Amino acid sequence: MKLKTxxxxxxxxxxxxxxxxxDVSDFHPAGGGQPGDSGTIFADTFQGQIIDTIKDQRGKLHLTRVKNGTPVQGLEVEIEVDGQRHQLLTKMHSAQHLISRVLENNHNGMFTTKANIDENESTIYFKYDGDFNWDMIFTTEDRVNAVINENRKVTSSLLSPEEAREMEGLTAKWDRLPENDTIQVINVEDFDxxxxxxTHVHSTGEIPNLIIINFKGSSPDWEIKFCLLREEFQTSHSRIIRQFSKNIDCPPEKxxxxxxxxxxxxxRQRKIIEKLRHLIEIPWEITEIGQSYMYFAVLPGFTKDLVMSAAKKQLINNPEAIVFILMPSEDTxxxxxxxLQGEKTNVDLKKLIQVSELKAHGGGDGKMLSGITGCNSINTWKGTLLKYI
Ligand SMILES: [Zn+2]
Structure with missing residues (x-):
């Protein structure tokens, strides 16, 4: 609805x-975790997008992105709230009241510290000394959706701070309430x-059934995320689960x-491999180079971790030697x-693997290099290494 101001x-x-x-505005300012209203502002000589509304001692400030023209003081304008977003935030915010109430009722000592209300996914932060788990989430979700479906009346009233303080059963963050201003009190029929x-709905039935998406944290700081698109969320998740379950041939419950x-x-297997790799004996092909040797091996399907120990052992016994292992993959x-080179050898390994026909990429230090290669021929490697060294 447009408003002249x-x-x-x-x-x-x-x-x-x-x-x-x-001068006047029906935009609701940010507060209590709910973002401010957004919408449009326009006149003949100026158009803008209101992206947020905040309140300070001057009044309601409309954070505006200018699209055309220049606004000036005294200009007559029309404003219009993005009603769809306002409605969504209202429902989300009202849902947060219900979740917080159920959590605090069901779990001794639990209390909400703040909320972050969003159109799509909102977060509630709370303190709880105990552990939080999915069973608690499911119970909360069921209870909240029951309250939604009971379509309880939601009413609001304005009270003076004194009246508010005397009200029985009122939950309030007293330190955050204005001292001299009136206080808005929201009553969810026989519930909270x-x-x-x-901003709040008029009855809980206006809120769609919700779903708690996730929770995280550790005692005493917890947070839960929820959304109001329960059905869409369930559908997409059930599709993922059904597909996955079928692909790996395992029923969801297992x-x-x-x-x-x-x-x-x-x-267990990692532990076994860890023990085995010390026992690996590599079938080396040995080539003499001057006073020393070069050890070659081709080990299809092996990995660096598996052969490292055996390769190093070879160099401890022959500190003047060079070791090269090619590990062609058995899949894609x-x-x-x-x-590797021994203690007494000093070849620039990094420069060596830059030879273009080796098509190698890798890293390491002066004594050890590892990586991947597009050259699967041990003879090309052997020829290049011998030529270079
Ligand atoms: Zn509220």
């Missing part, structure tokens, strides 16, 4: 944005009474157990290589 003052904000003070400056088992298997991965 006029510009009282213009304050420069960042960049192209201005803070505009209006909270002092709050945000996914977690199977995953944990695989993790344990993986850990590129071929790996490992190049």
């Amino acid at each position: 006029s510009i009282v003052d213009i304050i420069k904000a960042d960049g192209k944005n201005l803070k505009i003070l209006l 009474i909270t002092a709050c400056s945000g 996914l977690e157990r199977t995953y944990i088992k695989l993790q344990q298997d993986n850990k 991965l590129p071929t790996g290589f490992l190049l």
